[in-house]
Amino acid sequence: MGKQTRPSRPTRRQKEEMKARKLKPNTWLVVQDTPTKMELVSKSGLKKTCHSAGSLMQPSCWTRWSVYEYMKHRFVCTGQVPDERELLEELRDIDQSELIEGMTEFRLILGNWPIVGSDKSCDFR
Known part of the structure; x- marks a missing residue:
């Protein structure tokens, strides 16, 4: 112990x-x-x-890496980046600062990679 x-x-x-x-x-x-x-x-x-x-x-304790991994998995499987609403539904009790950090990390890694079915990139805010 x-x-x-x-x-x-x-x-x-x-x-x-x-x-x-x-x-x-x-x-x-x-x-x-x-x-x-x-x-x-x-x-x-x-x-x-x-x-x-x-x-x-x-x-209980979802982390920024949970957000990053969820976003990465969703993007690889569907070509779409989940929005904040979807993340909050999936990771219900996540701290807002952890959510923002995870989303920021994902956008830093993907940069200007185009999003399927949109004229936006992952860098778009």
């Missing part, structure tokens, strides 16, 4: 706790484990989960 500096594989006790909450331990890494809270991050890096003692684990 105690604070961990980077995500690590769960211990047997942590795996048992995850299984009790219907999570697959082989898809999660432990960021922090204290007597009152266990913080997990998925191996794909798209989801973060916090657990308080006595309650079920629920998704």
